[in-house]
Amino acid sequence: xxxxxxxxxxxxxxxxxxxxxxxxxxxxxxxxxxxxxxxxxxxxxxxxxxxxxxxxxxxxxxxxxxxxxxxxxxxxxxxxxxxxxxxxx
Numbered sequence: 001x002x003x004x005x006x007x008x009x010x011x012x013x014x015x016x017x018x019x020x021x022x023x024x025x026x027x028x029x030x031x032x033x034x035x036x037x038x039x040x041x042x043x044x045x046x047x048x049x050x051x052x053x054x055x056x057x058x059x060x061x062x063x064x065x066x067x068x069x070x071x072x073x074x075x076x077x078x079x080x081x082x083x084x085x086x087x088x089x
Contacts, residue, residue, distance in 0.1 A: 007070075008023060010067060010070055011069055012070065023053075024049045025049050028052060
């Protein structure tokens with residue numbers, strides 16, 4: 001659904017609150033169809049972002065895995081390789 005939302009579970013170093021909020025913001029923007037809501041909708045938009053971030057943080061805290069944490073640098077390198085293959089210069 002949202003290409004800008006990335007996996008946040010089981011990362012080393014751990015996912016930050018800023019990353020959780022950014023993912024929530026992207027989700028709410030996509031669902032609402034608005035990158036910047038009107039003044040009339042701003043409060044509802046902000047509340048939705050906060051609630052989605054809160055639910056996401058709880059989800060991440062409760063997920064259990066036996067897999068070793070994923071290295072962010074390795075994931076970033078893989079993403080760059082995919083982008084280079086997808087969008088050659």
